Amino acid sequence: MLIVVTGPPAAGKSSWIRAHAKPRDVVIDLDLMALAMAGPGADHHAHDPILLRIVHRARQAAIHEAERHLQDTDVYLIHTMPSTKARAKYKRLGARIVTVDPGEDIVRERVRLMRQPEMEGVVTRWYRDHRRGDSRPVTRQAMREW
Template identity: 30%
Template sequence: MIRKLCRAPGCDEVAAEGEAHCAEHLAEVKARAAAGKQQAKHSAVARAGAQFYRTRRWKQARLAFLNAHPLCADCGEVGLVVEATEVDHVVPHRGDPSLMWDRSNWQALCKSCHSRKTAREVWGGAVDRPGWSIPAGLRASAIPVVLVCGPPAADKTTYVQDRARPGDVVVDLDRSLEAVGGRAWEHDAAKVKAAFRLRDEALRSLCCKAGGTAWVIVMAPSRAERLAWCGALGARTSVVVLDVDAGTCKARIEADPGRRHARDAMRAAVDRWWRAFDT
């Protein structure tokens, strides 16, 4: 199990499970956040934004944009494949119609990334959990978990197949995509959404398992993300990082006919993984 200290300066208490602060400082952070949110809700900018987002024109444009851009742009920058659910204005519109409707100023984000960005822009706050693909409200696993991390083509799936035993649980987005009729690195919006729902159901079911080991496959290049996964999955989680070098990963991608449809995206994700990697 990986434990971490409270993020508050000078505090040497252990952070609460799944959080970045100890119980005392977590209460302070939440109180400041609540006060900031209340103030922001009543601002002129917030009122203008609320009117804009209720319009039929925006709702239709938003849906079309998400269908064309089904994955979170911020998560993609660090090699993560996460479903986008929000359309964000890169430069905050502050009620300016020209910025509101400038599609070059739009980007698709997951809810966590969008919330974090909005928090910084609107009320100067921050959220403790970044926009990784960790389901909200995930309860600790009742069985041991092995979190297997690495860049694309690091042979994470093979690693798990060689070690999993009958009765073990394997949670892998690629496997979920195949189960809904897609394939790894699928960009079809409906299939990506269905795969995330299936994968998240499997993760949430771990709190009720009675035996075996759960193998959870993610990319998780940063130590911060691996810590967040460990906090969410519980104290019985161990971590394996397959830090296969970029050249080897790219050679495997080139040699695999099954990856032909996604070679460019996978090569770029390998580079992003290594830029974000830390131990």
């Protein structure tokens, strides 16, 4: 089964997956992939543009291959803001969509403390789209381990 985990930056998407995925499951997380491909000491969230280009290609290849194995294993995919087209694809694949959102105030504080400043814009877009109805119901997750 495909489980697509959405939510604003710093909401706890990776933490939610760590709490639910089993060792045999596949996890496609852009930040983890970038960290695995970066040199020692790389930041967990501020990625070099060249690295990001490479990781985005690797992520697409991983998603494509994982789609072929959904009958045999669970695949967890982090997709912060899936487009209408992506949501339609996920629906065709029978995906379960999980939205992790501890609330805008918590997210903004986490981004302020732990992410690069440009993530503020992503947070603003995510909540704007959510309020407009382009997002799905929210799973509250107020606490997470750092």
